[in-house]
Amino acid sequence: MVSETSTVENYLGFPSITGAELSKKFEEHARAAGADVLLYKGIMSVKKAGNVFEVRTDKESYSGRTLIFALGTKRRQLEIPGEKEFRGRGVSYCVTCDGALFRDKTTAVVGGRNAAATAALFLAKHCKKVYLIYRRDRLRSDSILTKRINDEEKIEVVYNSNPLEVKGDKSVKSVVIETRGRKKELAVDGLFVEIGAVPSTELAGKLGVKLNGENRIEVSPAMATNIRGVFAAGDITNGSNKFDQIATSVGEGAIAANSAFRFLRGIKD
């Protein structure tokens, strides 16, 4: 999610900007262009009534003749004992939201791709020590990030390892890991899970939108789904060669919005 991204350094026009700042700019721009921004309203259901789509929150409903799904992804979980129990008490899925709470503490990040590497580097600014626990024997982050990880003395990469259990009392105290068949307990105050994300496609699936084998929404080059009037954009789709980035999501969003406009005007492709 854009707002959870620490520093964005690859979005054209903004050499370095935090995800929160960039989100704010997007919102301000949308409002200035006349968009009715209904932020922070969780959508509970979507259904079709005649040729109108109805979107409901817990209290309100909104309807329209077209719909664009742009719900992104949600974090994949470890599904190990203690993970749910200590969520919000040391277990976190958002380093930019919670990382600063662990100033001068010891933390661990689980994962080995760009998100995990970025999280570990972010934590290293605040924590006295950061373990990066990864199941493979080498990181799969971009080379520039891997170099930064290797150059950062506070980060210790624990290869060939899987977390088995989170332990603690009021809050997290340790994580039990398995390294090549051997169990070990690392004393940590926080555990950040960065093992990827799954597309938020439940609402689309219930509406009958076609999903691919990875649970992403199947879209045409015009960002149209199999249901007339329904479009999709961003990480939730199988578009853009699945190069999940802000730039590609914005591009897909522009195409989806134009397609919705053409649909409403009855313009045929």
Ligand SMILES: Cc1cc2nc3c(=O)[nH]c(=O)nc-3n(C[C@H](O)[C@H](O)[C@H](O)COP(=O)(O)OP(=O)(O)OC[C@H]3O[C@@H](n4cnc5c(N)ncnc54)[C@H](O)[C@@H]3O)c2cc1C
């Ligand atoms: C740690 C991390 C670092 C990243 N760094 C970069 C980077 O440096 N540069 C880059 O280009 N990309 C980066 N990305 C990827 C980028 O954030 C995504 O590709 C992009 O945000 C996808 O945009 P989106 O609009 O599809 O989804 P999102 O940005 O995820 O937006 C989806 C929105 O829908 C909301 N939503 C979901 N379900 C519901 C519901 N039922 N009701 C109401 N709202 C709902 C979510 O809360 C969210 O606000 C990073 C991602 C991560 C996780």
